[in-house]
Amino acid sequence: MEFKTRYDIIVVGAGPGGSMAAKTAAELGLDVLMVEKRQEIGTPVRCAEGVGKEGLTRYISPDKRWISCEVEGARIYAPDGSYLTMKKTGKSGYVLERKVFDRVLAQEAVRAGASVVVKCRASGLIFDDGRVAGVELVHFGEKFCVKSDLVIAADGIESKVGRWAGIDTSLRLDDIESCAQYLMSGLELDGLFTEFYLGNDLAPGGYAWVFPKGDRMANVGIGINAARMRGLRPIDYLNRFVRSKFPYGKILEVVVGGVAVCGPIERTVTDGLMLVGDAARQSDPLTGGGIINAMEAGTIAGEVAARAIEHGDTSAAGLEAYEKRWREGIGKKIGKMLRAKNVFFGLSDRELNAISASLQGEDIDSFSGVDLVMRVVKRNPLLLKDLIGVL
Numbered sequence: 318m319e320f321k322t323r324y325d326i327i328v329v330g331a332g333p334g335g336s337m338a339a340k341t342a343a344e345l346g347l348d349v350l351m352v353e354k355r356q357e358i359g360t361p362v363r364c365a366e367g368v369g370k371e372g373l374t375r376y377i378s379p380d381k382r383w384i385s386c387e388v389e390g391a392r393i394y395a396p397d398g399s400y401l402t403m404k405k406t407g408k409s410g411y412v413l414e415r416k417v418f419d420r421v422l423a424q425e426a427v428r429a430g431a432s433v434v435v436k437c438r439a440s441g442l443i444f445d446d447g448r449v450a451g452v453e454l455v456h457f458g459e460k461f462c463v464k465s466d467l468v469i470a471a472d473g474i475e476s477k478v479g480r481w482a483g484i485d486t487s488l489r490l491d492d493i494e495s496c497a498q499y500l501m502s503g504l505e506l507d508g509l510f511t512e513f514y515l516g517n518d519l520a521p522g523g524y525a526w527v528f529p530k531g532d533r534m535a536n537v538g539i540g541i542n543a544a545r546m547r548g549l550r551p552i553d554y555l556n557r558f559v560r561s562k563f564p565y566g567k568i569l570e571v572v573v574g575g576v577a578v579c580g581p582i583e584r585t586v587t588d589g590l591m592l593v594g595d596a597a598r599q600s601d602p603l604t605g606g607g608i609i610n611a612m613e614a615g616t617i618a619g620e621v622a623a624r625a626i627e628h629g630d631t632s633a634a635g636l637e638a639y640e641k642r643w644r645e646g647i648g649k650k651i652g653k654m655l656r657a658k659n660v661f662f663g664l665s666d667r668e669l670n671a672i673s674a675s676l677q678g679e680d681i682d683s684f685s686g687v688d689l690v691m692r693v694v695k696r697n698p699l700l701l702k703d704l705i706g707v708l
Contacts, residue, residue, distance in 0.1 A: 325349065326465055331433065343619075441453040476595070479582075486592075603655075
């Protein structure tokens, strides 16, 4: 691979946020390079792969190549086994095949004019008079110094690029949901619903999930607050859940990873650089979901990048529109869900069971976490008084 000595934009990371940023910027006429450290875009999958239909279709038309399953809604199980059903008319969401979905997004960036290079990692940043001016890259052992007007860091929860640029991306233990997931087959499922399981013994500070993928297969996973694991690993909690729920299921794949559930970092721009997606802590603190937020933030970043380069100002001040736009939309939702997370994950099993009982027989005609929390607060104002007026 021959790199140019200079691009308008270098995007580090080819997940949904990075690909949308690269695609958007390329469509607006910029010369874009997107690099991905792994040899295959979309692997390994570190995601439960569930996504709401309404959010996704704002950015891409559904394609059976990357949809494993369509679902009508979600069921949320309390510790005592009772459950709530969230369901809208028609199909409410998809369980994706991220190995294909992420590649399709990268292909769309290429069709828009971006260059994409895999097995290419960022090893450092280039600075010019204190501002980010490019990226040091390593590709098959060979080092390259590639300059750019702007760098977009979409390099995930472990983002090094932001830290190299002087942005505090550190996480405390209680900021992280530590997760383990199996792809399992041979399961008896109601394939029309995603399932969430709550309980302080089952998943302290988190939840377990079952996301159907068709043909008696599902992603079965668990997320535990990293500060509350009680000496056990997430895989230990997952094995216990699987033995109880699917004792005869067969494990085809296993993935482990972390999700930031702390809310956004203080700043996501600096001179010559923007952070997108998990690198900016833009995932939902209550559910851990981040695909749609990353796609939205990537789109905004690409648009702001094009305008900033057109005006010749990629300083932090010139990129401030990105900060304002994503915080006005995504950021407000994240703030609400952070408050909800801090309350809900502090409840006892008895209180969770009481909330479930308060909603029995009630139709929750929504697939939105915010709508669910609002309904729960309305039914349980004394128990959840700290959330009144927040949502």
